[in-house]
Amino acid sequence: MRRTRHRTTRTALTAVAALTLVLSASLVTSAAAAPKASDGRAAPASGTAAAQDAAALAALTWSDEFNGAAGSAPNGANWNFETGAGGWGNNELQNYTNSRNNSALDGNGNLVITARQEGSGYTSARLTTKGKVQPQYGRLEARIKIPRGQGIWPAFWMLGGQFPGTPWPNSGEIDIMENIGREPNRVHGTLHGPGYSGANPITGSYQHPQNWSFADDFHTFAIDWSPNSITWLVDGNAYQTFTPANTGSNPWVFNQPFFFILNVAVGGNWPGYPDGTTQFPQQMVVDYVRVYDSTGGGGSRTGTVRASNGICLDVAGAATANGTPIQLANCNGNTAQQWTVGTDGTVRALGKCLDVSGGGTAAGTAVQLWDCNGTGAQQWASTSGTLALRNPQSGRCLQPVGRVQTDGTRTEIANCDGSTVQRWTLP
Structure with a gap:
């Protein structure tokens, strides 16, 4: 435990083994x-x-x-x-x-x-x-x-x-x-x-x-x-x-x-x-x-969100309907791949929010586009150590379904494991 003047050395007895995560200065929970x-x-x-x-x-x-x-x-x-x-x-x-x-x-x-x-x-x-x-x-x-x-x-x-x-x-x-x-x-x-x-x-x-x-x-x-x-x-x-x-x-x-x-x-x-x-x-x-954030300011940024192999996070079919799946797609510069990372914890495209379907918390829950509503299903935190994009409400991370990083693969939340398929580069 902690130690200061007039104390003897102490070793904490237990610690939970897990991934090393580093909070970035980009997103708010x-x-x-x-x-x-x-x-x-x-x-x-x-x-x-x-x-x-x-x-x-x-x-x-x-x-x-x-x-x-x-x-x-x-x-x-x-x-x-x-x-x-x-x-x-x-x-x-x-x-x-x-x-x-x-x-x-x-x-x-x-x-x-x-x-x-x-x-x-x-x-x-x-x-x-x-x-x-x-x-x-x-x-x-x-x-x-x-x-x-x-x-x-x-x-x-x-x-x-x-x-x-x-x-x-x-x-x-x-x-x-x-x-x-x-x-x-x-x-x-x-x-x-x-x-x-x-x-x-x-x-x-x-x-x-x-x-x-x-x-x-x-x-x-x-x-x-x-x-x-x-x-x-x-x-x-x-x-x-x-x-x-x-x-x-x-x-x-x-x-x-x-x-x-x-x-x-x-x-x-x-x-x-x-x-x-x-x-x-x-x-x-x-x-x-x-x-x-250690840098101050912390304004919103807009651009592509890219997987570790360089493929882009994309709104399927550039559709704006609630429930539209979020997928991986070859980067093409269109508006369906332009994401705004906000200081309010949201990640937005086409005027709507990256959302965990039904506010679910279970591994395998689909990720979709939905009207921004301020719920925990639409909050995301980036971790600069693993580059994971984590939904704090569920404690789970964004990844492609089946852990496959190919054009057209849908996305879901999954147990955070620090793997490359959970790495995302934000604007």
Whole structure:
């Protein structure tokens, strides 16, 4: 798990093996249509307004807004559960579970991770996007109301996408936000890598400007991440930047995809342990997690969408009727092969949208042309690592039927596997 000052080295016990996906700066997912409530944040510190403006202009490339029925599980297309006890390398006390008692949507657009006292022990939850959402660069942020209390240790952090094949700390770790209960008005931002890990990371902290507890309200914790530079922000206030100059002679391992982790630990070498003042249950409430384009702007682009063999994505017969199949065809420059990739997550041709038939989520569901209607069936996210075109609602990727890349082959959604037949070059 994460590590910072006054901690011993820790190795995460489990990770879900899957494809390495890298979010591109080109498409936005379905849940990202509208911002949520204001943070009630303080005015940004001098020099941070430009960073906020840049994020506002950048295209939203992925988000989980945690919309769903109260008591339901977080979206399995985005999140894995890591479970178990054993101290997690830091002598922690909790047993992580996949139970709705420890992680569930609240029906008001939030994910709630709950640490509970269960007899003489504790339970909690640890969620990761390993193999499902692994961004590289951009504004990465979450709006969170953290828990409180001695021995409580909430975090929003990341591990290198090659973990555990590349072991920690060589895989890299980016701690976007950590708090330990005995420091209610302070959060930490940290890097761990080869030669700077465990009790000797590259780290800094941010003090609440009014010295209030961060557990009193929601706050937005973010990094602005670009090649060879990471800047940490709280409520839009940039408080530190690290570059390869900070690692000295040690490698900078942060120019690669990373996956998100959200968890609440109980006890451990760094935060210490619950005492008579600690009340349970304790909850970390997550309003959203979002990834923004690192380049700003992010306007729509129009042109051909090409398969890995160069053949074009095409509206069959150039027809505009709802339900017209989407197919592969030899590139010919006609309007049936002109696609507009929008910042709203749609891919459009002939005034209509690329659509998963019937809003289906099963592998093998046909892809068609349909009136644009703002549903999840018409949302697509490009991943620059695999070049897959993924429908977040289903968690599946666009490919030709039968995996055959020839003229006239229809298209469908299928399990994302990183293969060449799921590679698409966008305009």
